[in-house]
Amino acid sequence: MIRYLILFLLLITGSASAQRITGKVLDSNNKPVAGASIVASPSGNGATSKEDGTFELTLADQDKHFIVSSIGFETYTQLRKTSGDYNIILQSSLHNLNEVVLVGSRSSGRTRLNTVAPIDVFNISSLQTQSPQNDLNQLLQYVSPSFNSNRQSSSDGSEHIDPASIRGLGPDQLLVLVNGKRRHTTSLVNNQGTVGNGSVGTDLNAIPASAIKRIEVLRDGASAQYGSDAIAGVINIVLKQNTHQLFVSATGGATSRGDGGLGQLNLNYGTGLGKQGGYLNITAEGSYRDKTTRAQNNNLIIFDQSSLNNYFAYDFTDDPAASRKYDDDMLKQKGLKRNDFNFQIGDAKIKNGSTFFNLSLPFKNGKSEFYSFGGYNYRQGEGFGFRRLPSDATVNVYSIYPDGFQPTTDSRIHDRSIVVGLKQKLGRWNADLSNTLGDNRFDYQVDHTVNASLQDASPTHFKAGGHEFLQNTTNFDVSRYFDNVAAGLNLAFGAEFRLDDYRIRAGEEASWKNYALVDNGDGTFSNPSGLAGGSQSFPGFSPDNAIHKSRSNTGIYADAELDVTSKWLISGATRLENYSDFGTAFSGKLATRYKISHIFNVRGAFSNGFRAPSLHQQYFSYISTDILPDNTLGQSGFFTNGSPVAKALGIPELKQETSLNYSLGFTAQPAKNFNVSVDGYLTEIKNRIVLTGSFGYDPEGNPVDAIQNIINPLGANSARFFSNGVDTRTVGIDVVADYNIQSGAHGFDASLGLNYNKNTITGTHVPAALKGQEQIFFSPNDSILITEGTPRIKANLSLTYSYKKFSVLLRNVYFGEVSRNSFPFGEVQIHKGKVVTDLSLSYNIKPVTFTIGANNLLDVFPDKQVYDNSYFGVFKYASVQMGTLGSFYFARVTLNLPTR
Incomplete structure (x- = not known):
């Protein structure tokens, strides 16, 4: 109503400087798009397309362009031209065949089907409307076959920051960019035997999904282009730039077992700034996720201390039946049940709040642009440690917890980032000077626990200290396109200076100290009482752990893309980096793509890469x-x-990892609405850092x-310890195919993705002093996490059908088999492959969309653990494949409203 009123007033005033334009909005099959929003910038004059797709709009004198948007389609920006008639073709947001990608190339105009390396493009706006998943890690887990991330249980900090990887490599071998700028990693070292054990990753969930336009995943080594950490590939997160658009999404849900309750609110708004096409896009997001419980009765001794003999389970007592009878009698006497002593196993409780912004201010001269983006994320988590049973007097204070206790490890995580930059045209050269500051701080609190060595004086709440990582990166990049060299040459070069800063803060004294230790007077200590010190389940960091270290890195690079002919593209990059703490690394990349025909391309790449040991790995x-x-x-x-x-x-001291990457594949687009890409790859890593x-x-x-x-x-x-302990080889193939068709009011989209990935350990580097202890140096447990910890095969089939205002999403994801080893007391267990089904139904009454659906509709779980691997029955499932959530049902309301 406001838009029509503004348009009416403009028409009757007959401003001499205004231009009245007409046009038509169509989809890629030349079908009319009704209800599309057309907004002029910067005046904000607006209109809406009619049933036949036509529209009329008055442009003010200062308007440089107008923006066309509609739910289910990519936002389109049209520059103003002298003629007054426009034909607008909108592309479906479910597919991005012709969308120009930013990652993997410093040349403009490359689409994902024409790049020299495989790149996936995911439109987050459409996923966020239809998909059952609610955070960024899980959204990617269910749409990208090469991406893996699943929630962990009873794993300290890894319960609060989900490790993520591609192609089965480590989380720290994946580089994350935001708008092409390096994103800082977390301060957390994954060290509790999860996938990515010993690695330091990037917290994708610290970035609100509603701030993101799309995500580009470069599935190829890119150290020469982007520096350390890009051995496995690069994820580039492209933030929204839309203006005069309000996006609101509210989601609620719970599992079929009534736990894991979710509440989430997303807000995004964009507004134009100035008269040169500037914008400010801001996002706020808040969510609450309750814990889940996937426990069962176990075989641990609850009360009986007489038969404990330093073991925790009935299996090892002299008379298991007598010990169990004693416990059963005590349970009856206290009016308790065995279920009351089950461990809390499942997803942690998480409260998460984020805000993000994306700003652009072009200068009036048309040659300069100031830009900035960044945000703040605060996360408060409640994870659960091992239950302390009343049978073990060394860890308990009976006056406080007569029946034992279930301790919690609580997180307070602050994640901050800000980027400021200036782009400048220097003749035909494009220059970009930027500074990126990122910081991740993780503080621990331990509740519902004791320091047993303090006995009755023990508190039940401890501040256990924490860790923090800060990174500041300054970049200067220059590029130019030469249209008179062969069929086109893009040349880029630049420099980067980076500062890394890592620290561990000690917790309060009672969180780490054992007050039962007795000084023997000869430099040694004894513990005659046997009482444990520190906060149970998570002892705090001690002053001996506290540290503050930093380093600097200076890098220079050159990058060129030459279109030898209109069919043949050659790309090359070199990079030289020097670290203040370990030395110099050189990397290079050579890639090519050839158009055999207008529908078929072949491509291949070869590169060497590196990853410097993180400060965390050196000083944790x-x-x-x-x-x-x-x-x-x-x-x-x-x-x-x-x-x-x-x-x-x-x-020995740590040194850098080095890698060789090979890839070969093809892309084909036999029809306008059908495309397929197949890419094989081989990655060899020497001196891989492991625990x-x-x-x-x-x-x-x-x-x-x-x-x-x-x-x-x-x-x-x-x-x-950390060590450059192993060499690994990763070989695999990626297949991606998309098909879509539109017939009248009917639309159908199909997307198939498949990843086959095999990791092997090709060598170990055992120090001479430890010969004979190879299984200790790198245990079978850790070995199998690398070779079989992620699915060897992962496949995704998504089907979307739309009719008028209705849309249905049916998605099946196959998670291939994985293995776990509980050496030396357990066994190798193969967890069979499983199919997880997602289903959602959407109904759109512009500008509101209602969606209901389910993740894991058929309630599929990983195989139950064999007894020997379950810690006497405590862990019913391992945190593998799709995790242990089970069926999750949700309802969502989405508002997508043009505001002017």
């Missing part, structure tokens, strides 16, 4: 409670490579006195 140290190799709970220590313990065991096993025990789980004598005085029962 910590002693925590874990399941030790003798199958008891104890203190497992992580020590730096420069520590006396590491030197005593012959653990060692727990030194202090032999392969059968028996203590090794010589090592115990070194680490016991440091409060640890076992010791782990």
Whole structure:
């Protein structure tokens, strides 16, 4: 109504400087698009297309362009021209065949079917409307076959920041960009035996999905183009730029078991700035996700201390039946049940709030542009540690918790980023100077727990310290396109200076100290009471762990793309980087693409890459409670490579990982509405950084006195380190096919993606001093996480049917088999492949869309763990493949409203 009123007033005033234009909005099949919004910029004059797609609009004198948008289609920007009649063709937002991509090339105008390396493009706006998934990791998990991320349980910080990877490689071998600028990693080291063990990744969920226009996934090594961390590939997140558009989405849902309740609110708004086509796009997002419980009765001793004998399960007592009867009698006496002593196993409780902005201010001269983007994310999580049962007096204070306790590990995560930059045209050259600042701070609190060594004086809440990582990156990039060199040459070069800063903060004293230790007077300590110190389930960081380290990196690069002919493209890049802490690395890339015909392209690439050891991997140290190799709970220590313990065991200093990447494939578009791409790849990594096993025990789980004598005085029962321990080879193939058809009011879209991926370990680097302890240096548990921790085959088939105001999404994702090893007491278990089905139904009454549906409609779970791998029945499922959520039902209301 407001738009029509404004248009009416403009018409009757007959402004001499206004221009009245007409036009028609069509889809890619030349069918009319009714109800499309047409908004002039910067005046904000608006109109709506009629049933036959026609529209009329008055442009003010200052208007430079107008924007056409409609739900289900990509937003289109039309520059003003002298004639007054326009024919607008909108492309479906479900497919981006001809969308120009930004990642993998510094030349403009490349579409994903014409690049030299495989690139996936995902439109987040349409996914966010129809898909059952609600955070960025899970959205990508269900649409990208080469992407893997699943939630972890009972894994300290990894419960709160989900590790993510592509092609089965490590989270720290994937580089994340936002609008083409390097995104900082988290401060968290994954160290609890999850996929990506020992790695440091990027928290994708810190970026609100409603701020994102699309995501580009470059599935190829790109260290020469973008620097360290790009061994596996690059994810580029392109933020929204739309103006005069309000997007609101509200989602609620829960699992079929009544837990895991979700509430989420997304807000996005864009407005024009100035008269040169500037914009400000802002986003706010808040969500609450409740915990899930996937527990079962276990075989752990609840009350009976007489038969415990340093073991926790009935399996090891002299008389299991008598111990169980004793517990059953105690349960009856207390009016309790075995279910009351189950562990809390499942997804953590998460509260998440984010805000983001994207700003552009072109200068009046038309040659300069100031830009800025960034945001803030705050996350508060509640994860769950191992339950402390009343049978173990060494970890309990009976006056506080007479029946034991279920401790929680709570997170307070602050993630901040801001980018400022200036683009300038210098003749025919384009220059870009920018600075990117990012910071991730992770603080721990431990609740519902005790420091047993304090006994009655123990608090039940502890501030356990935390870690923080800050990165500041300054870039200067210059590029130019030469249209008179062969069929076209794009030349780019630039420099980068980066500062990394990492710190660990100690927790309060009671969170880490053992007050039961007695000084023996000879430099050693003993613990005659046997009481455990520190906050149970997550001891705090001690002053010995506290550290503050930084380093700098300087890099220069050159990048060229030459169209030798209209059919043949050659691309090359080189990069030289120098790190202040370990030295210099050189990388290069050569790629080509040839158009055999107008429907068929072949492409291939070769590159070498590198990844510098992160500051986290060099300086992280910590002693925590874990399941030790003798199958008891104890203190497992992580020590730096420069520590006396590491030197005593012959653990060398860390050096960079290096890689060789090969890819070969083709793209075909036999019809306008059908395309397919097939790409094979091979990635070889030398000196891959991994976590060692727990030194202090032999392969059968028996203590090794010589090592115990070194680490016991440091409060640890076992010791782990980072090491350039293995060489790996990754070989696989990606297949992506899209088909869409529009017939009258009927629309059908089909998308098929398949990834076959095989990881193998081709060599190990065991220090001479540790020969004979190969299974400890790199244990079978960690080995299988690399080789079979992610699905060897993952396939996605998405079908979307629309009719007038209705739309149905049916998606099946096949998660191939994975394996887990619980060496030395468990066994290798193969978890069979499973198919997860998503279904959603949408109804659109412009500008509102109502959606209901389900993720994992058929309630599919991973295979139950065999008993020997379940820690005596505690863990019913492993956190593999699709995770342990089960069926999740949701309802969503989306408002997409032009505001002027």
